[in-house]
Amino acid sequence: KKYQWELRFCQEVLDELHKPKYQLIAWAFYQPVDPVALNIPTYHSVIKKPMDLSTIQSKLKTGQYENAKEFESDVRLMFKNCYRFNIAGDPTYAAGQQLEAVFDEKWEQ
């Protein structure tokens, strides 16, 4: 199908974000935010649509993305959530900015 190569590129970009060289800035995004573990009980009242790299990976593997646009909007949602919940200048906010820059670089390659 014509979207096959698009989705193959999405996997390539996702693999890039998981590379060890980005671990320092990506690790907070590997798994869903755990409000209990992180002691942020307000998280789910602030963030209506949580998103993270493991959820994106499973959606890609189970054919839940029709095309690259749908994949990209989940990646952007993940970063928007990070900027909405975290405070500019905080480590996680800065990590999100840096990881989004890596994504942008690879995405528009």
Ligand SMILES: Cc1ccc(Nc2c(-c3ccc(O)cc3)nc3c(C)cccn23)cc1
């Ligand atoms: C008190 C407090 C303040 C900020 C945070 N941010 C944060 C987030 C986070 C990621 C994405 C997101 O949309 C929201 C939060 N992930 C973490 C992790 C893995 C460790 C430490 C802090 N972390 C945690 C606790």
